[in-house]
Amino acid sequence: MQSQISFKNDYSEGAHLEILNLLTQTNLQQEPGYGDDTWSLEAKDMIRAQIGNPDAEVYFVSGGTQANLLVISHLLKSYESVIAADTGHIQVHETGAIENCGHKINLVPHAMGKIDVTGIDKVIKAHTDHHMVKPAMVYLSQSTELGSIYNRAELEEISNYCRANNLKLFIDGARLAVALTSSEADLTLPEFAELCDVFYIGATKNGGLLGEAIVFNNACDAAGFPYYLKQKGALMAKGRLLGIQFHALFHDGLYFELAKHANAMARKLAEGIAAAGYGFALTPESNQLFPILPLQVITALNEQFAFYTWEKLDDEKAVVRLVCSWATKEADVDSFIDALNHR
Amino acid sequence: MQSQISFKNDYSEGAHLEILNLLTQTNLQQEPGYGDDTWSLEAKDMIRAQIGNPDAEVYFVSGGTQANLLVISHLLKSYESVIAADTGHIQVHETGAIENCGHKINLVPHAMGKIDVTGIDKVIKAHTDHHMVKPAMVYLSQSTELGSIYNRAELEEISNYCRANNLKLFIDGARLAVALTSSEADLTLPEFAELCDVFYIGATKNGGLLGEAIVFNNACDAAGFPYYLKQKGALMAKGRLLGIQFHALFHDGLYFELAKHANAMARKLAEGIAAAGYGFALTPESNQLFPILPLQVITALNEQFAFYTWEKLDDEKAVVRLVCSWATKEADVDSFIDALNHR
């Protein structure tokens, strides 16, 4: 148990109560294993309906790193590489999972966590023959590692480039919910889905116990994927655990409601920080905030609140990261702002 | 929802209610991620205490195939191989997960699902130089794929051989609970643990939603394992989900109680089948039964009961597999025996 109130991340609590309730209600119902249960099958249909693609293939896995390594290594030949931001989760925070599956990551310098066609094209142009890897996929995150959001125009440009250059576009949606429900968002779920080849819908960071729903827009991209899931240790015996969660989340818009709450809490927190006279290293766009605070303010806040110091800027101040979630209490946001103002 | 009563496996239901209750009670408590939560830390201590090894390193992962590939590939160098029964789960039912991590499996012919020193020694003797792999580990399951149980003498002989020949002994305990609580069992958990280098304690098939607790008896065997967990996509953000389950299971002996129930139901079922005049392909020892039934009896039973036909013996009869679990209702066992007798 932690004595501080934590703004460290969006996975500090368990699951939304609707999920726990549905788990409990259905608990003793006998179901087939390995994802063939009623709940998984129905949840996949619900997702297909909500992205507007009846032909999509949907698979549930346990986490983001697992989803990333499965999709990338499933779709690439061994000498093919994936292009990503130098701040991308697969580059920085997955202990070399992609390389361990045999693939090089070609890096593009980020701007606010995002990459663009100019950067991607430089990588493509630099890879000219079989003495080098062959870039065959673009990976990006929506929202990004830095909480920023690709807008429609940005994603369309990347999508068009990928299609013209025979590159798969794979979008890491561990935090997709906050991206789609941000006040900056100009894309609905089906509009977003249509722009890429494969993406996933994260539940772990938006109210689930665990779970990401991988969506292949074209069934042929998913050929053989069940074999691969099993081989990589990603096929859960009680697949119902994943199916039930997505069933609850995609019923009556719960998934989006939870993200709206996370964004609303973050916005309130951001406004309070700005009102207290502090700036931000990155413009707040979703549930992650990167304010710049004096070191002594950070020390004082840490008596009550837990959060990461992201980057020390100088001897006086640092960028910190504050994350809100589906479970963030408005009273805790108020306390934080209050504490900031009474310093 | 299934209309038949299922004896197909031991993972058809959700989790024991104590687990769901503890998940619900602790749900909104904020905890660190990735296994550093209070529940995981405490559950590891509980396991260390109950195996009588305060120095053991314990890691929770999501399933058996994941546990197998992690342990085997973590401990072996690329040219080292693992020795297993030709019926072993890693050989037959893991879609080549071990080979996909780079390691050959050297096969030993099984007897009732078990291997012995004679078979292991033949493999060792046959591998003489660097044009062949170097066997460096023995893998076995307790209980086995066929529901049989290694007794103390058998395990000690294998354990001694492994220690004398510099082979790691790794025991797959996906169904360890029914092995330790079987009426045939002559080993306690600490006595069992002491005989091998690394093993795991399965929760998925004994009342958990998911989860296997990997135990390294020597901490040095676990060096670097957290890196490896993350790299293979096996490190869960909400590690509490695993910790809470093992906490509930290892509190007040629940883990063993659940297995005793599974064994008791299986014994009752076996006695009923024998009383009805049918034999068994393998002597019942734990929660898996392999009776030999006439094909028309199988067809008739299938109207009410779901189970696997394991192997057709001839045009008249087949071996079937019946599995009982922590969740098997005595009334369902009675119904099955009743149906068998009224044919």
Add this chain to the structure above:
Amino acid sequence: MQSQISFKNDYSEGAHLEILNLLTQTNLQQEPGYGDDTWSLEAKDMIRAQIGNPDAEVYFVSGGTQANLLVISHLLKSYESVIAADTGHIQVHETGAIENCGHKINLVPHAMGKIDVTGIDKVIKAHTDHHMVKPAMVYLSQSTELGSIYNRAELEEISNYCRANNLKLFIDGARLAVALTSSEADLTLPEFAELCDVFYIGATKNGGLLGEAIVFNNACDAAGFPYYLKQKGALMAKGRLLGIQFHALFHDGLYFELAKHANAMARKLAEGIAAAGYGFALTPESNQLFPILPLQVITALNEQFAFYTWEKLDDEKAVVRLVCSWATKEADVDSFIDALNHR
């Protein structure tokens, strides 16, 4: 330098003089690297012409294990497996190279080193879902590890089965030359080539310093292979070394002449052994002989001759392996027979 005359293998000497001469003559000619030299390009054309397939893709690599792991892992997806004899080189003598590339080998019991459709079909029938690997290729050697040779009818049956069941047929031709020129042979090189998807033509064991020519009958199977060659460390900077050798070997039938010599020497040796009253564990068909000799005869012969004792049969006798090659001197064969008769 060895004092005994060696019948241990077919790679004890250097290269045929034509090869050394061509290397020397062309030595200071400047050529492009990595297989784009004049000699490699011409040698590939010569091979295409002699197998009668102008569309074949030909790649030169340094050895048999390298050829096997490259072809198998290039053509299979990670969850696909290769079917092979339990005596197959990839199973027994490549230190797990195929598994190290991620693939399981499904074994078929051999008869005289050969497999057949009955054995292959059992493997196919046993693999039914995504909890198991998916067999997608058949690997066999011509001639086999035991010196036996598949005849036309045998290969056609396997080839037809593979085509009907969507399995690639890959033939290891490390010792292809002696198979095609054996007195038992009923297949020409083009007839042989047409029966499989990919095979290789071994030079290392038939007069070259090193080198196997991998032939893909369908160019689409070779897509991306140059990338893969480079990635696996198999692309030689001075590719001319391989091209020049195959150029010399496929000029004026030298390749076949060398193998005829090896077979003729083996036949003479076999006849001498039989005449001396000894039998064979396997009927001699190519350049490898497996006579059964008394242990004391073996000891006496070893004073003058080096060869492997293959398998001790009992306290009296053993199977030994005698190998003849392009470089075997008739005088040495005569000496061996002489020594045998004067025991």
Add this chain to the structure above:
Amino acid sequence: MQSQISFKNDYSEGAHLEILNLLTQTNLQQEPGYGDDTWSLEAKDMIRAQIGNPDAEVYFVSGGTQANLLVISHLLKSYESVIAADTGHIQVHETGAIENCGHKINLVPHAMGKIDVTGIDKVIKAHTDHHMVKPAMVYLSQSTELGSIYNRAELEEISNYCRANNLKLFIDGARLAVALTSSEADLTLPEFAELCDVFYIGATKNGGLLGEAIVFNNACDAAGFPYYLKQKGALMAKGRLLGIQFHALFHDGLYFELAKHANAMARKLAEGIAAAGYGFALTPESNQLFPILPLQVITALNEQFAFYTWEKLDDEKAVVRLVCSWATKEADVDSFIDALNHR
């Protein structure tokens, strides 16, 4: 055959005549396979003597990419990474071979092709926990991809840092010979060898047909390496081919004589270019030159001479790469300078 005189690389010709002669002289001598031949054993002793380390373990392999992937993946655990220059051969020109063996490369920005402790230390400091790879090796090339040479002080600083931080230091010596014999060199072979854990001595680019001699200074680092060589397809049946070459090269200083010639030819060429009024993108230090030439001069020179245009600087001029080797004829250098002066 090429009509232009090539300065494209140092592997355009075959081998030095001493090598071809020794191959021919020893050709019909029967020898054990797989590196146990007389010549390989002697050549290893010669190398051990010349580096002054009787305990070193020496292995011969066929090329640089193969040597790099073997050493790096042999010495690293799967979650360990290797630090290299962003211009490093393993990063840029090996088609992701290192990643295909499972390892991430952490990049350090180069200066003239070289890295230093400041860059290495930044990588170390940035890798703090098991969500990231664990850097465990430093890789550098002597001479570098850009022809520059680490001097004693630079190498000592890196070596000391590695030893203090438990990092293996692995030096790619594909072009070691020109580095040791350059007029800039201040390190002898034994002095150089002592500074690292493992390095290799390249023959492919210094007069051999193929071959790199991997040297492990500590035998324990080589434990199991023969298994690994075989598994990766790197163990040559006729190992004599490699042993004989290194025998010839390390007899009477031939290896160093050839490199001195390459350096002398490069220096003469560099002086001619400078005298003709052209500058260099990098100061010439070994056998690779990077002069800056007007585009029309390049076009004119290309009628007679082949070389790579390395980088176009603007619409007027480009950096080209000119490489001299053991086989470069002084007359060709004169012709080049002549052609440059008569433009």
